[in-house]
Amino acid sequence: GAVVSQHPSRVICKSGTSVKIECRSLDFQATTMFWYRQFPKKSLMLMATSNEGSKATYEQGVEKDKFLINHASLTLSTLTVTSAHPEDSSFYICSAERENGWGTDTQYFGPGTRLTVL
Amino acid sequence: AQTVTQSQPEMSVQEAETVTLSCTYDTSESNYYLFWYKQPPSRQMILVIRQEAYKQQNATENRFSVNFQKAAKSFSLKISDSQLGDTAMYFCAFMKHGNDKIIFGKGTRLHILP
Numbered sequence: 001g002a003v004v005s006q007h008p009s010r011v012i013c014k015s016g017t018s019v020k021i022e023c024r025s026l027d028f029q030a031t032t033m034f035w036y037r038q039f040p041k042k043s044l045m046l047m048a049t050s051n052e053g054s055k056a057t058y059e060q061g062v063e064k065d066k067f068l069i070n071h072a073s074l075t076l077s078t079l080t081v082t083s084a085h086p087e088d089s090s091f092y093i094c095s096a097e098r099e100n101g102w103g104t105d106t107q108y109f110g111p112g113t114r115l116t117v118l
Numbered sequence: 119a120q121t122v123t124q125s126q127p128e129m130s131v132q133e134a135e136t137v138t139l140s141c142t143y144d145t146s147e148s149n150y151y152l153f154w155y156k157q158p159p160s161r162q163m164i165l166v167i168r169q170e171a172y173k174q175q176n177a178t179e180n181r182f183s184v185n186f187q188k189a190a191k192s193f194s195l196k197i198s199d200s201q202l203g204d205t206a207m208y209f210c211a212f213m214k215h216g217n218d219k220i221i222f223g224k225g226t227r228l229h230i231l232p
């Protein structure tokens with residue numbers, strides 16, 4: 001159990017277009033999901049916390065108008081990169097938090113989406 | 119603010135050997151969680167092991183074990199009988215109790231040599 005999927009796994013787009021990435025928890029419900037960005041050979045950088053039914057919480061320095069997050073259901077969060085530019089090219093990873101019921105939660109990660117903006 | 123430091127950017131060991139990855143962290147919190155995540159070439163993040171700070175006993179998962187030294191704020195990962203499939207990037211991570219945010223170290227790239 002605790003599988004998280006991301007779609008697409010890889011996307012190439014032209015500069016100025018928008019790209020939507022989906023993150024789904026397949027076998028559990030997640031009121032909280034997270035979006036990370038990972039540069040080559042670097043660590044994961046938290047971009048935002050996605051809360052079901054409410055606005056996302058963005059980390060300092062992350063443009064909320066550029067990286068739109070929608071968490072419309074307990075199993076789906078989407079990240080839309082608006083007006084993408086080459087500097088937005090990166091590996092985007094989501095995670096979904098599963099509540100264990102005894103006060104500790106575990107985050108399970110999706111397989112990531114590689115975005116290339118030409 | 120919490121920080122996680124991994125001082126070994128890259129390591130290589132022969133298959134079947136034991137290897138220890140270092141991690142130190144800084145926090146003023148008393149209740150928190152520590153993790154080791156593995157990221158193989160597929161880029162899929164996999165939870166290897168987790169440790170609750172209030173537990174004195176070191177966590178163990180098959181060939182993976184940790185040495186948790188709370189006073190020293192040290193959380194090393196030991197991989198016994200290393201296998202080729204252990205080749206990956208390993209991230210040490212911290213999460214404060216009651217806060218969902220995970221703070222990752224910069225990672226250690228581990229190569230298991232045949």
